[in-house]
Amino acid sequence: MKLYHKRVVRPIRVLRAAACATVCFNGVAQAGVAFNGANARITHDPDVGAVTTDKVKVESPMPLSGSMVSYYYGLGTLTVGTGTSTAAASAGAISNSTTVGYTLAAGTGVSQTDTGNTMVSYADMVISLDGTWTATAPSFGPSATGYTSFTLAGSVGPGAGDFAKAIVNLRWTNLAKTIDYRTPFSQTYNFNSPGAFAQPVLSSLVLNGGSLSTGTAIRISGTIEFQARDPGNTEISPSDFEMSAAPPTSLYHGGGDANWDDAGNWVTDINNPVPNGTGQRAKFGSNSGTQAVS
Numbered sequence: 001m002k003l004y005h006k007r008v009v010r011p012i013r014v015l016r017a018a019a020c021a022t023v024c025f026n027g028v029a030q031a032g033v034a035f036n037g038a039n040a041r042i043t044h045d046p047d048v049g050a051v052t053t054d055k056v057k058v059e060s061p062m063p064l065s066g067s068m069v070s071y072y073y074g075l076g077t078l079t080v081g082t083g084t085s086t087a088a089a090s091a092g093a094i095s096n097s098t099t100v101g102y103t104l105a106a107g108t109g110v111s112q113t114d115t116g117n118t119m120v121s122y123a124d125m126v127i128s129l130d131g132t133w134t135a136t137a138p139s140f141g142p143s144a145t146g147y148t149s150f151t152l153a154g155s156v157g158p159g160a161g162d163f164a165k166a167i168v169n170l171r172w173t174n175l176a177k178t179i180d181y182r183t184p185f186s187q188t189y190n191f192n193s194p195g196a197f198a199q200p201v202l203s204s205l206v207l208n209g210g211s212l213s214t215g216t217a218i219r220i221s222g223t224i225e226f227q228a229r230d231p232g233n234t235e236i237s238p239s240d241f242e243m244s245a246a247p248p249t250s251l252y253h254g255g256g257d258a259n260w261d262d263a264g265n266w267v268t269d270i271n272n273p274v275p276n277g278t279g280q281r282a283k284f285g286s287n288s289g290t291q292a293v294s
Contacts, residue, residue, distance in 0.1 A: 033140050035095035036217070038062040038102070038131020044110060046078035046085030049121030053078075057089070062131065065092030065103045075125075081118025085228075086111045087125045100133045101220050112230045122163070122229035130221040132175060140218075141211030146172040146182035147204040152189050155196040163229050164191040170222035172207060177219060181208040185222075 039060035046052055055075045062068075068090050075087040090105035104127070112123035133140075148170055156162050170185040171177070182205040191197055212218060 032097060032136030032138070033095070033100055034134045034136055035093065035100065036132040036134060038093045038129070040091040040102075040130075041128040042075065042087075042089045042091075043124075043126045043128075044075045044078065044085070044087035045124045046112070047080040047083070047119045047121055048124050050080050050119065052080060055087070059091060062091060062093050062102075065094050068092030068105055080120075081114075082116035083112065083114035083119040085113070085119075085123035087123075089125065089127055091127065091129060093131060095133065100218070102129050102131070104224075110226050110228055112228045114230055122165075122227045124225065124227050126223055126225045128221075128223050130219070132217055132219045135212035135214055135216045135218070137214045139211045139213050140216075141207070143210045144207040144212060145204050146185075146207045147202075148185050149200070149202040149204075152191070152197070152199045152201070156191050156194050157230055158194045159230065161229060162192075162194065163227075165189065165225075165227040167225040167227075168222070171220070173219045173221070175217040175219050177221070181212075181218065182206065 039058065040062050042057040042059075044055040055078060057075055075089065077084050077086040087110040089108040091102055092105065094101045094103055108127075110123050110125035112119065148168075150168070152166055156164060166189045168185065168187050168189075172181045172184075173179060174181070185203050187201070189199065189201075207218075208216075
């Protein structure tokens, strides 16, 4: 079973997810923000039901998204009995005047292959993210939003007991994590039926009333967990992951020749679906590379 940060569906892939979480402002007012630093901890357990030595990768400090490696091979392939599990992951920070947060590199994912049925349970990869930014003059926003979007896609294998799961818990808070600037995002996605699937998800809510005043810190943190269980061969992966602070954003899911002005080609829950207004953001998921935001 494998989890990947890419969008192309392969026959043996159980789940691939594209995710992003952002805090945004709409650009009507000037904004500023200072990046204080972030880190990521990535843990790979090939078989949670067996006594194994987990692989752990720590990114501290986390690089900016433009400087992150494609993905870490260091998590590697782990063997339990005759079964194997392979994982790779890398996170990068996004920090500019309109958007702050995280993205995951293409290739991030976890897989489990257990044709001999010697593994006890599912493979698990957990990505923990934690970072802070401080609003500078005149403010961050308006209109600031806490935004997350991702696509869970792939296919579940035909074996009895095959499944893929994603567990996402994200928060946008003050520095001490005692105040939530928007409702936390906490969801579990289960895929148990054999065959292909694709499930886009988007959540965008006003952040702290729409802006962060000068000197106000925002802490963006959370975990993204992927599980893959495969008596044969199963994968799960996230593509186009982003967790951040950004302007009101609409996610495009129409085809290459679809009509921009057709509201049915956009997904959003904070502004008019078609992003034609000043300061509104449009996000386009890719088929093989990184996402595009305009």
